[in-house]
Amino acid sequence: MTSHAGRHFLQIPGPTNIPDQVLRAISAPTIDHRGPEFAALTHELLAGLQPVFGTSGPVVIFPGSGTGAWEAALVNTLSTGDRVLCAETGHFAALWQRMAVDLGLYVDVIPGDWRHGAAPEAIAERLAADTVRTIKAVCVVHNETSTGVTSRVAEIRRAIDATGHPALLLVDTVSSLGSIDYRHDEWGVDVTVAGSQKGLMLPPGLGFNAVSAKALAVSRTARLRRSYWDWQPVIEANRHGHFPYTPATNLLYGLAEALRMLRTEGLPEVFARHARHAEATRKAVQGWGLDVLCADEREYSSSLTAVLVPEGQDADKVREIILERFDMSLGAGLGRLAGRIFRIGHLGHFNDLALTGTLAGVQMGLQLAGVRIDPSGLTAALDILREPHG
Known part of the structure; x- marks a missing residue:
């Protein structure tokens, strides 16, 4: 290790x-x-x-x-x-x-x-x-x-x-x-x-x-x-x-x-924070040119985002590279989704900089795994995160 x-x-x-x-x-x-x-x-x-x-x-x-x-x-x-x-x-x-x-x-x-x-x-x-x-x-x-x-x-x-x-x-x-x-x-x-x-x-x-x-x-x-x-x-x-x-x-x-x-934070503020982080994550995924698994925007999760990797790519290999190189654990695809997706958790005790680090690690890991992506994905997420909120 x-x-x-x-x-x-x-x-x-x-x-x-x-x-x-x-x-x-x-x-x-x-x-x-x-x-x-x-x-x-x-x-x-x-x-x-x-x-x-x-x-x-x-x-x-x-x-x-x-x-x-x-x-x-x-x-x-x-x-x-x-x-x-x-x-x-x-x-x-x-x-x-x-x-x-x-x-x-x-x-x-x-x-x-x-x-x-x-x-x-x-x-x-x-x-x-x-x-x-x-x-x-x-x-x-x-x-x-x-x-x-x-x-x-x-x-x-x-x-x-x-x-x-x-x-x-x-x-x-x-x-x-x-x-x-x-x-x-x-x-x-x-x-x-x-x-x-x-x-x-x-x-x-x-x-x-x-x-x-x-x-x-x-x-x-x-x-x-x-x-x-x-x-x-x-x-x-x-x-x-x-x-x-x-x-x-x-x-x-x-x-x-x-x-x-x-x-102390207030439940409405907690929910808004999670929704904002979820939106930034989806913007990154879409900016990379990848697909979010959820197919109906009314049903997007504020807790996590599941990312489909392109045909011929192994999502578990992406996760393995990210863990080895950047010491970050991402969720695996389960059941029929094994190897097809990885899951980014953005829930709980979490803030803007933690999400920024997470998405930067995912972007670098995708590139190291040979997944062809547009590197502007991270910038798209940052555009959401730099907007004032509260």
Whole structure:
């Protein structure tokens, strides 16, 4: 391995770079998770998470990954043999579908080309055809981390409502929460799934479910087996500031600091910063003469940009050169996109100069890999970044 000076550029779309102040918070001494100091922390965290999810309802925190939070969303709301409707928008949407099958659910899939988000019209068509109401939930990934495509959740909610169908709406926000505008209550989402390691600027290790009143009521009669992932004991223990298991105490310290940082900057400003960095990245890609994977500009992601390499080129070779020469990690193409794309993460604790360095490294790496590009791509990004903002 080559030795590099300076900090490694971690430009995958999660886990993201962790702010120094969050790292310092995590390093504090562990306290008694049954004591009054911890109870106060729990109440502070639960109140602080609500505006990030856009909800006034409960947010359940699990020690676990986003995948665990997927499972919690399913097992608390469904019973063996129930049907769920899933939009296949990318690798992670497909993994969630596979989990549903493994749990004993019947999965109806709306296939996709991985360049578009979930189509509200297609979801409405499937639900309208379900006249006997056998579909119990619709599963959508808000921001598909494998493709850089964002589904239009508010439009999907309106499409569901137009059919009069009672299906629950379950939404994965693992790579959008805290980076892209999201409104659990306003958009009528029943369960929102999230993880700690992306827009919340933490290490992996915490999973979240924001839960609607409708989903909470359904959970009392749902019959999929659950124990660790059961919402009810967590919500009950949270009333007193505690958890029914040993919580990830030091990650919760970090979460408190991350929430403070988001409040200080202001969520609208956080979302605007991410959108601006995403626009600058796309300008660079287009300036290089390459294609952004997302094919609908309404669905561009503010968290990451997936870049298609030309035919005959290997995206993984580009990534390998960039890692070796410039000590920067980019996201790989997953599933059917392996070798065809690389992904630039621009979410979390990130600023203009960090993006400038990232795009300069990508441009040099593309040139070293023999990909024919127009070097004015970086200049196009800088034209966006030098404009005043705020």
